[in-house]
Amino acid sequence: MSEARVERRLAAILAVDVAGYSRLMGEDEEGTLAALRAVRRELGDPKIAEHRGRIVKTTGDGLLAEFASVVDAVRCAVELQREMIARSAVVPEQRRIEFRMGINVGDIIIEDGDIFGDGVNIAARLEALAEPGGICLSAAAHEQVRDRLDLAFDDLGEQQVKNIARPVGTYRVALASPSRATSLAAAPALALPDKPSIAVLPFQNMTGDAEQEYFVDGMVEEITTAIARLPWLFVIARNSAFTYKGRPVDVKQVAQQLGVRYVLEGSVRKAGNRVRITGQLIDTTTGAHIWADRFDGALDDIFELQDQVASNVAGAIEPKLRRSEIERASRKPTTNLTAYDLYLRALAQSYLFTEEGHAEAVVLARQALAIDPSYAPAAAMVGRCRGHQRFQGWRALSADDVAEACRLARQALETERDDAETIWQAALTLFVLAGEVAMAAAALDRALALNPNAAHAWMGRGFIHARRNQPEAAIEAIERARRLSPFDPYTSFYAFNIAAAHLAARRFEQAIEWAERALHDQPRLVSAMRAKVVALAHLGRLDEARAELGRALAIDPKLTIAGFREYAHFLGPELLQLVVTGLRLAGLPEG
Numbered sequence: 001m002s003e004a005r006v007e008r009r010l011a012a013i014l015a016v017d018v019a020g021y022s023r024l025m026g027e028d029e030e031g032t033l034a035a036l037r038a039v040r041r042e043l044g045d046p047k048i049a050e051h052r053g054r055i056v057k058t059t060g061d062g063l064l065a066e067f068a069s070v071v072d073a074v075r076c077a078v079e080l081q082r083e084m085i086a087r088s089a090v091v092p093e094q095r096r097i098e099f100r101m102g103i104n105v106g107d108i109i110i111e112d113g114d115i116f117g118d119g120v121n122i123a124a125r126l127e128a129l130a131e132p133g134g135i136c137l138s139a140a141a142h143e144q145v146r147d148r149l150d151l152a153f154d155d156l157g158e159q160q161v162k163n164i165a166r167p168v169g170t171y172r173v174a175l176a177s178p179s180r181a182t183s184l185a186a187a188p189a190l191a192l193p194d195k196p197s198i199a200v201l202p203f204q205n206m207t208g209d210a211e212q213e214y215f216v217d218g219m220v221e222e223i224t225t226a227i228a229r230l231p232w233l234f235v236i237a238r239n240s241a242f243t244y245k246g247r248p249v250d251v252k253q254v255a256q257q258l259g260v261r262y263v264l265e266g267s268v269r270k271a272g273n274r275v276r277i278t279g280q281l282i283d284t285t286t287g288a289h290i291w292a293d294r295f296d297g298a299l300d301d302i303f304e305l306q307d308q309v310a311s312n313v314a315g316a317i318e319p320k321l322r323r324s325e326i327e328r329a330s331r332k333p334t335t336n337l338t339a340y341d342l343y344l345r346a347l348a349q350s351y352l353f354t355e356e357g358h359a360e361a362v363v364l365a366r367q368a369l370a371i372d373p374s375y376a377p378a379a380a381m382v383g384r385c386r387g388h389q390r391f392q393g394w395r396a397l398s399a400d401d402v403a404e405a406c407r408l409a410r411q412a413l414e415t416e417r418d419d420a421e422t423i424w425q426a427a428l429t430l431f432v433l434a435g436e437v438a439m440a441a442a443a444l445d446r447a448l449a450l451n452p453n454a455a456h457a458w459m460g461r462g463f464i465h466a467r468r469n470q471p472e473a474a475i476e477a478i479e480r481a482r483r484l485s486p487f488d489p490y491t492s493f494y495a496f497n498i499a500a501a502h503l504a505a506r507r508f509e510q511a512i513e514w515a516e517r518a519l520h521d522q523p524r525l526v527s528a529m530r531a532k533v534v535a536l537a538h539l540g541r542l543d544e545a546r547a548e549l550g551r552a553l554a555i556d557p558k559l560t561i562a563g564f565r566e567y568a569h570f571l572g573p574e575l576l577q578l579v580v581t582g583l584r585l586a587g588l589p590e591g
Contacts, residue, residue, distance in 0.1 A: 010067060012104070013103065014048075014053065014065040016063050018061040035097055039084070039087075047080050048076055051067065053066065053071070056113070058117075064120070074103060074145050081175055084097070084099060088291075098132035099133070101130055102130060102137075106122065126168070133175070135175060136171065139169025140169075153172065155170075158170070159208060190256070195234050196234065198236070199240075203219065204268070219305075219310065230420075233321070251263045261284060263281075274299070277295045277309050302418025305562070307447075317484065321473075324346045328344075346364035346381055351489045353388075379415070381425065390567050391469050406430060409430050424459075424460040428463060431570055444464070455481040462475070466500040466501040471501040471505035493525075499531045499535075502514060503578070508535040511534075512539075526559075532590075536586070545586035549583075
């Protein structure tokens with residue numbers, strides 16, 4: 001006896017569900033069911049019938065429909081979503097019913113009025129990829145409609161979905177409410193503020209799991225909050241940036257509408273219990289991508305992962321934004337420079353790490369202060385440059401130089417209460433030039449309370465710990481700085497300070513290793529050379545120590561034991577003695 005023949009046919013399948021159904025039912029079960037029944041009765045059933053579709057089955061939070069034409073299926077889905085957006089305009093946000101839809105075309109099996117097969121399963125998986133109020137299509141469905149409908153589509157690439165062996169090519173309908181799109185498009189361009197400006201756009205949830213939407217949105221909110229701690233940035237509020245959620249965006253148009261120069265965008269993908277977050281920072285005035293990176297993590301502790309990514313993103317993009325702003329200021333005519341522009345030019349000169357560059361940085365910072373005597377970043381920069389000049393032996397600082405640097409550092413601390421970047425520079429000036437340990441430590445605590453992602457403030461804290469013979473605390477702080485800003489202009493200082501911490505702990509081999517890392521990035525860093533000399537000397541490798549000392553003396557020929565003792569007064573007594581002994585063993589003159 002032969003089995004009944006299986007009935008198959010090619011069809012377009014529309015899968016629909018309600019985003020956040022469990023939450024809606026938990027808040028108001030009867031109201032949610034009544035609203036869903038009304039939507040089906042007044043909108044869903046008539047629209048599907050109008051486009052020659054058949055409702056195969058319904059569930060509590062969705063339905064499955066079959067169409068003979070993919071064009072009909074997509075038209076039906078688009079009209080349904082647009083009608084739902086219009087209906088939701090008068091409903092409180094937390095009570096809105098939003099559909100997610102997936103459309104596929106493929107071979108299906110028909111049995112007792114129901115439909116089965118991969119064609120159906122893929123439509124259901126695409127629906128799970130869609131954002132609330134959105135529609136996702138398979139590549140096969142997109143091929144059938146791309147030239148037949150006046151719609152735009154975003155290519156989401158191949159997606160690995162549950163229980164489907166091969167990745168599914170996926171497209172998203174670029175769908176927006178006509179009234180919303182019109183109002184945004186018609187919005188006039190806003191003038192740029194007088195400081196760097198940035199908007200963090202909603203990240204795309206490409207996990208295939210709509211339940212992760214809150215995680216993605218929460219992470220963007222954390223990133224926005226972290227970046228907003230940088231007072232030299234103008235950061236668009238989260239609510240304004242989220243106006244663009246679920247819409248394809250032209251970053252240049254967004255920047256004009258929000259009045260910002262920079263836009264940060266990204267996406268989140270999921271594989272098993274791990275997620276990959278990608279981000280990119282765009283200068284919308286040039287279209288240049290000035291930073292891009294990705295972060296991988298486990299979903300075991302979502303909130304910890306949010307914090308980690310937000311911290312890493314904020315720490316990574318800060319130096320990139322500084323670089324971009326420096327380049328912008330360097331192109332500006334000298335007849336039209338503000339205190340901020342002069343400060344940026346001074347910063348660029350200090351990054352060169354040359355004797356001439358630091359001298360020029362002091363000149364530019366003073367010019368900035370002549371325009372705005374209360375401009376704290378310029379005031380703090382004078383002291384930082386003076387400290388480097390002393391470390392490197394580039395300039396024998398006079399009593400007036402030191403007094404001016406300390407006066408400006410105190411002024412910066414009094415004037416600037418919110419900028420961690422200014423505070424750490426002023427704090428280290430007072431520590432190095434005046435030996436004010438308690439004040440410097442308290443100022444760095446304040447900087448890190450204001451912005452826990454301030455990499456340079458963590459470096460400053462590590463600097464002080466290392467010099468006060470607290471090596472483990474020093475390494476912990478500097479490693480945090482390195483994680484926050486792995487491509488920082490001060491990378492060599494991170495390495496040198498770890499070398500100094502190992503030196504304080506008498507771990508001489510590690511001190512040499514880290515000193516060499518610092519010298520690889522900055523071959524003329526005399527402080528790293530001295531650390532290496534001391535470590536080599538204490539290991540009994542005196543020939544190598546003398547050779548390294550010779551390289552240091554070629555840059556700082558006036559270095560002596562007496563001179564070192566004078567300017568290294570901020571070192572703890574034990575560490576000072578350790579360093580002096582090592583320099584003496586290597587043959588440094590007494591004075």
